[in-house]
Amino acid sequence: MxxxxxxxxxxxxxxxxxxxxxxxxxxxxxxxxxxxxxxxxxxxxxxxxxEKIYGLETTISVKEESNPFFTSNTSLVFNWGGTSDQVQTIASTLKSRSHNELVVSKLQYYINYLKQGKYNLVDAYGEIPFFVNIDKKYGQLAGTLIKIKFLSENTYQITIDFSGDSAQLYLYSDNSIGTTAVAKGTYQANFKTGQKVILPFLNWQLEIKDNPGYYVGNEYFVSFGSFDGVVSGYQGINVEIDAKGSSILKLSLQGTNKARIVEYLNTTVQVLRDNQLSAKNQFATNTISFIDSTMIAMEEQLKRTGDELKAFTKGKNIVEIEEGGKQISDRLLEFDVKKDEVGRKLAYYNSLKSYLKNSTDFSKLPAPSVAGIDDPNVVVNVSKLISLSTQRSEMKYAVKSEKIFKDFDNQMQAIKNVLLENIATAKSSLQYELNMISGNINEAESSIKQLPEDQQELIKIQRKYDLNSNIYNTFLQKRSEADIVKAANVSDIRFIDPAKDVGGGLVGxxxxxxxxxxxxxxxxxxxxxxxxxxxxNNSIQNTDDVAKLTSIPLIGVVGKKHTESNLSVFERPKSALSESFRAIRSSLQFLYKKKSVEGAKTLMITSSVSGEGKTFCSINIATVFAMSEKKTIIIGLDLRKPKIFDDFNISNDIGAVNYLIGQKSLEEIIQPTHIPFLDVITSGPIPPNPAELILSDAMIKMLDLLKKEYDYIVLDTPPIGLVSDALELAPYSDIILYVIRQNFTKKDMITLLNTRYKRNEIDNVSIILNSFESKAKYGYGYGYSYGYGYGYGSYSNGYHEDDEPKNIISRIWKFVRRKTKPKDRSGD
Known part of the structure; x- marks a missing residue:
């Protein structure tokens, strides 16, 4: 139970x-x-x-610039939209894939120029003395370093290390990836600068820059990167809309090479300006393109009617023929011009109507003014439709929001509906006007029939020539007008502060x-x-651990020994360690007096397991008793693992076992030591039945005989946590000392000791904390040192022998303290 x-x-x-x-x-x-x-x-x-990371920026403004040649009389409309509509679109465009593809392609930033830095390869863009022109129709070696060493001013050496028998290639014409067979190992060849290099894995022409500086013997590296990967990296450009000025954009970019950053920031703005101006001129470009195609046909007709007129008048008196028909001819020309104008307007409206119903891209629409249409509703709505269509096309790769595209589509649909209504109304009016002009022409033509045949033929030919010439001159005037307005257009984007390396800019x-x-x-x-x-760590660390784990009193704290043998007290009697054992002796004497022990006094020393210093404590406690001139004897009763004889340089051939089995007398097993008043009985040969020997009557008899000869009997017993031998000896002991060792004895062993103590298996037990260091790695002292009241402080100086420092640092510190301590001259 x-x-x-x-x-x-x-x-x-x-x-x-x-x-x-x-x-x-x-x-x-x-x-x-x-x-x-x-x-x-x-x-x-x-x-x-x-590598150092730099950050540079540029600032631009977006302001709708009016055309100085655009007036109320100008028949072409070029300026539409507003700044508020453009800023957000421009900010999105700058981060778009399509825009950055244009910039990367223009700058060829997929070509990396490197040189060896102090610790690794660094980006040397803008510093190297050469550049390479690649042939985009052929593949370039992908992702592999190409070492370039200049052997002379116009000769360089290429070195490439191939790790396999194939190499990957980038084809920049369509940004595809391919492979080619190569010879595994190192490829090396010499080429002239400016020479076309045509290899299965490399196609370029290396050119030396102007003012390259000294470069002969230097080594550089070139590598080719993924076009899409480079573009993706530059899409991370930071674009901020100034909160104080909504039309101001601040562009910033970070990288390891300031020259590359500066060029990219300025180029991305320049590409944006060019594209924006191109979009702004789209209306005029469409108009010029339409006029050019029309004028080509008109030139042919004009030439044909001119030749016909020239052939008719050849050999005839043209003045005589023209008489009588001049007035009718002028009237017909006037009617024909009006009819052509109305016809062109109707043709434009029919074409516009068909375009609106069948197309989704309206960026190619010509201006209504090319057909002589000056209806402000039609002109403005067509220009708005072109603007919206152009913006939507630009945002295709920049914006992923379906809602924005739906907004554009809704606005464009509304304008289309208005235009279709305008077309229907205008066509009705024009059809009526065309009928009126046709009637006037019929009336004039009937008058012509009354003239002679030569006059009728001349009027017919002259009528076609004058009409073609009039139309041609009209288109020529409109084209000239369009060219002037287009040339005068300026971009709505301008630099406020271009990117520039002025020093600094370090961000990482x-x-x-x-x-x-x-x-x-x-x-x-x-x-x-x-x-x-x-x-x-489940080991005992300090005295507080002992106090928390058990109610058994702690009789003393023993420090760590600094001697080779266990005879620490005898060898260094003035050390702090010796004083700790003297303190234990004083406590034992108090306990003996408290228990009223008269005559010889018996002390049993045990521990939990081997290695806790049980024998060390037994020897030194016996030594301090002997040094007080008390006859003391140590009995080695750890019959399974005898050790006590080594420190006294005596033999273990005979001992307690020989006496207990009746082979030797007590006098024969007692061996004197070199320490006065201290004798030893070793354990002797290891017996097969140590527990039975300890329980024998011979053990009781031996102790009784020793009590008659000695003042103190110290029993060095086996560990109580391993075998039961020590428990058998407990009844014969006046005091039991239980040795525990700092950072060695497990706390569970104290629990086992408590159990046996509370079961009364052992009595009169006290604890010794052995091998204690107040500043040990695994423990802490709270003011304790070796024993109670003795330490290494200033109070102990002169009373104790200092233990030798155990390491060179401690020895140096001790030497410095000795040399820097002020001398005491009070006794001089």
């Missing part, structure tokens, strides 16, 4: 010892120092190896962030390690 005493581990409740954790953490200061050194070294190496790497991170990681990593040790 279980006893409630078996559950003594419930008695101590664990709680986090914050002060202890801080002290333990501080004891690991070397770990923190090393961790910080490593972290800051890595941060420094990272910072110096990272963030070295401060890396150092802060190093500071944090250099602290947190060892801290986590200490934190893990603090919670995972």
């Amino acid at each position: 279980l006893d409630t005493k078996d559950f003594s581990f419930f008695e101590s409740e664990n709680s986090f010892d914050f002060k202890g954790f801080l002290i333990k953490t501080a004891s690991y200061w070397r770990w923190f120092l090393v961790s910080w050194v490593i972290a800051f070294t890595l941060a420094y190496q990272t910072n110096i190896r990272k 790497p963030k070295t401060g962030v890396n150092y802060v991170l190093a500071l944090f990681l250099g602290f947190i990593i060892p801290l986590l390690f200490v934190f893990g040790i603090f919670f995972l």
